[in-house]
Amino acid sequence: MTLYINDNALMCKIFATTLQDEEQDWFHTLPPRSIRNFSEISLVFSKEYSFYRSIKKKSDHLFSMKNDPNESLHTYVKRFKVKKAKIVGCDNSIVCLAFRMGLLVDHPLSKELIMGENLSLENFYALVERHSLWEEEKRS
Structure with a gap:
């Protein structure tokens, strides 16, 4: 350096x-x-x-995340990533499952994530990001 x-x-x-x-x-x-x-x-x-060191969280801590009905997908994704960043060695399949379970049941992304069951974490986040951008464009 x-x-x-x-x-x-x-x-x-x-x-x-x-x-x-x-x-x-x-x-x-x-x-x-x-x-x-x-x-x-x-x-x-x-x-x-x-x-500043927070108490280590375990993977199951992600399952407490819920998408508020008045919250945009973008905001939910941001909150989720911050919480995920505090978990060391979190399995990618748990990340995807916890995110999907936290989404509102009738959210269009929820159905698409169920169909793409074996997505890598990178592809998962890319799909989520596309939906987030689409949702933002739809609002404006």
Whole structure:
């Protein structure tokens, strides 16, 4: 990292590649364009992982997540990802199942997720993101 001390963008990208598991999940919950330089990412990361440590949660904690009828899919996804990021070693099939079970029963995405039972987590999130964008466009 010291070789790239003068290139903030590159240092941030390299930093992101050094993260694993829970830290990698946490990194992907950061809002886009919320970090402007390496000093900020260092500070945010230090706050999250040095003196602020939450009690470790288990996979079954995700099943307590429910999509509120007045909540957009986008907001539910965001809340879900934040909660998921705090669970170390969570099995992807449990993530998908917990998310699906938290959705409103009559939500169109719920039916589509049931049909795509063997989706990878990446494909699962891509499908959810497409529905979220579609829902946002429909509202505006």
